[in-house]
Amino acid sequence: MEIAPLAHAAVMLLSLAVFLTLFVFRMQDDNRLTSWQWVFSGADVFRITPILVVGLLLAFALARIPLPRRHPASALFVLSFAVGALSWAEPEVIVDAARYFTQAKHVEFYGVGYFLTEWGGQITAWTDLPLVPLLYGLIFSLLGENRIFIQVFTTLLFSGTVVLTYLIGKTLWDEAVGVYAGALLLGMPFLLAQVPLMLVDVPTMFFLTLAVFMTIQALERGGTGLVALAAVAVAFAFWTKYSAWLMLSVLPVVFLARHRNGPRSVWLRAGALTAASAVLIGTILLPNIDVIIGQLELLQSYQAPGLRRWEESFVSTFLFQIHPFITCAALFSAYAAYKRRDSRYAIILWLPLLLVLLLEIKRIRYLLPVFPMLALMASYGLREIRSGEVRKYVVLCIVASSVVLMVFGFLPFAQKASAVNLKQAGEYLDSLAADRAVVIALPQLHAPINPAVSVPMLDLFTSKRLVYHHDSGPVPSGEAANKSPLRFTWEYRNPAYYAAGTDGPGDTAVVVIASDPAQPLPASVGQRLQGYRLSRAFIDLENVFGYRTIVKVYLPVREAPQV
Numbered sequence: 001m002e003i004a005p006l007a008h009a010a011v012m013l014l015s016l017a018v019f020l021t022l023f024v025f026r027m028q029d030d031n032r033l034t035s036w037q038w039v040f041s042g043a044d045v046f047r048i049t050p051i052l053v054v055g056l057l058l059a060f061a062l063a064r065i066p067l068p069r070r071h072p073a074s075a076l077f078v079l080s081f082a083v084g085a086l087s088w089a090e091p092e093v094i095v096d097a098a099r100y101f102t103q104a105k106h107v108e109f110y111g112v113g114y115f116l117t118e119w120g121g122q123i124t125a126w127t128d129l130p131l132v133p134l135l136y137g138l139i140f141s142l143l144g145e146n147r148i149f150i151q152v153f154t155t156l157l158f159s160g161t162v163v164l165t166y167l168i169g170k171t172l173w174d175e176a177v178g179v180y181a182g183a184l185l186l187g188m189p190f191l192l193a194q195v196p197l198m199l200v201d202v203p204t205m206f207f208l209t210l211a212v213f214m215t216i217q218a219l220e221r222g223g224t225g226l227v228a229l230a231a232v233a234v235a236f237a238f239w240t241k242y243s244a245w246l247m248l249s250v251l252p253v254v255f256l257a258r259h260r261n262g263p264r265s266v267w268l269r270a271g272a273l274t275a276a277s278a279v280l281i282g283t284i285l286l287p288n289i290d291v292i293i294g295q296l297e298l299l300q301s302y303q304a305p306g307l308r309r310w311e312e313s314f315v316s317t318f319l320f321q322i323h324p325f326i327t328c329a330a331l332f333s334a335y336a337a338y339k340r341r342d343s344r345y346a347i348i349l350w351l352p353l354l355l356v357l358l359l360e361i362k363r364i365r366y367l368l369p370v371f372p373m374l375a376l377m378a379s380y381g382l383r384e385i386r387s388g389e390v391r392k393y394v395v396l397c398i399v400a401s402s403v404v405l406m407v408f409g410f411l412p413f414a415q416k417a418s419a420v421n422l423k424q425a426g427e428y429l430d431s432l433a434a435d436r437a438v439v440i441a442l443p444q445l446h447a448p449i450n451p452a453v454s455v456p457m458l459d460l461f462t463s464k465r466l467v468y469h470h471d472s473g474p475v476p477s478g479e480a481a482n483k484s485p486l487r488f489t490w491e492y493r494n495p496a497y498y499a500a501g502t503d504g505p506g507d508t509a510v511v512v513i514a515s516d517p518a519q520p521l522p523a524s525v526g527q528r529l530q531g532y533r534l535s536r537a538f539i540d541l542e543n544v545f546g547y548r549t550i551v552k553v554y555l556p557v558r559e560a561p562q563v
Helices: 003-024 044-063 072-085 097-110 112-118 131-143 147-172 175-187 189-194 201-221 224-238 242-247 250-259 264-309 314-320 324-340 345-358 364-382 388-416 419-430 451-459 479-483 487-491 523-528
Strands: 436-441 465-467 509-514 532-538 550-556
Touching: 003 044, 003 324, 003 388, 044 388, 072 147, 072 175, 097 112, 097 131, 097 451, 112 131, 131 147, 131 201, 147 175, 147 201, 147 345, 147 364, 175 324, 175 364, 175 388, 189 201, 189 364, 189 388, 201 224, 201 242, 201 250, 201 264, 201 364, 224 242, 224 264, 242 264, 242 345, 242 364, 250 264, 250 345, 314 324, 314 364, 324 345, 324 364, 324 388, 345 364, 364 388, 388 419, 419 451, 419 509, 419 532, 419 550, 436 451, 436 523, 451 465, 451 509
Parallel strands: 436 465, 436 509
Antiparallel strands: 509 550, 532 550
């Protein structure tokens, strides 16, 4: 009997065994967003397993088809975009989206000039850097304030990262390493769950990977144009997220691993790239130095200690949220590179080594921009499988397993979260004749969070003008509030565009956002609702997250249908 059929059968059975083993031990997954202990109940194994078997059989059929020799980058782009689009129905499950939406809306309302001058002033920046909210705001200005445009944009960036990962692998080694590395980014279900969200993590991953690829190209090929483009890419990565500053330390590694003994021209290119990047970064950094210093102090006093309180285990990150085959192949790749004495491997090893082993960052969202390097490490390790067909099948099994987990596990869980109530309420408001809605956000009972932050979270899903008249009050005292990961919400104040104009009882809807279906209404709210009738209630509740959004929409009695 041929070895290949046995190997395929072994890979399929092992893939199935990995899922079943993780399912049995799912209580060990302490991820804060998509933990298997929340996503899967005991009965889900009978629902997911047959689907996974079908996916593995489909992977077997695809493994027999030759890799696309022409335009592999295009094939990876289309495939990854299609996979990313599968999760567009996911609601905004992370409240940080309120910050980025609010900053982006300032661009839409007041223009780029206002945003650049008031960022960190009238526009509260917390610990955010300006590039990604600015890009989101430009999308709103050019295409309209609709979440689907943001989702298309972030999915394009995800697909762009897949292509860049392929190009880095191809440049450093060969076509196969690049293709498989790009595909392996689809084998990380947590990453797939992040693609449609209005956050900064996926854009940071894209711009960091772009900076690495352009640096490689600029150093190896030279030319004023390439050096200038590489400098722009570095500057863009710099302004995405503060953690990207640390991750840009990979760029000197690129030079040392490839060109430390190179000709004088390479040293000149490196110097020119460094100088050009510094000029581009300094142009924005110097006028905002006070804001930057304040943010860095907050990061040191609050965010850094908070990482220890909000951490997730490496078991969760590298076994449950990333396919274990990827983790195993990445670990083995270190031995394979050592055996070959391959200095180029240092480029892809540096960031996982720095963040995971040296700094012990145990928060998966902070590690997400490093995922392309992890995929490259795994692809490098898979080179040790001599049979190209078996190697391809391993990669396809990883992708099939990840997509099944995302579509039939992570996505349904997110759609049951209370965050979906805001999405559904926004869509319902858009179906009404009223052109605006008064939003009343009641105090949150299960988490120390400013209820006012629910207003932009709702605004993201509706085209109606929202009016919010209620001040959230002072920041609550106490150690729990100060150490809460939601502390930023207490510095949030709803912008003036939510208070503009007047509203009368006859021409508006009233939206009440509570944290519990039975939460009593204050007397003032009861008076505000005189002449109104409950039209629709959105009360999905997952009973996992502290921040909960139960939404009830009231209409004037003459307009409201019976519930």
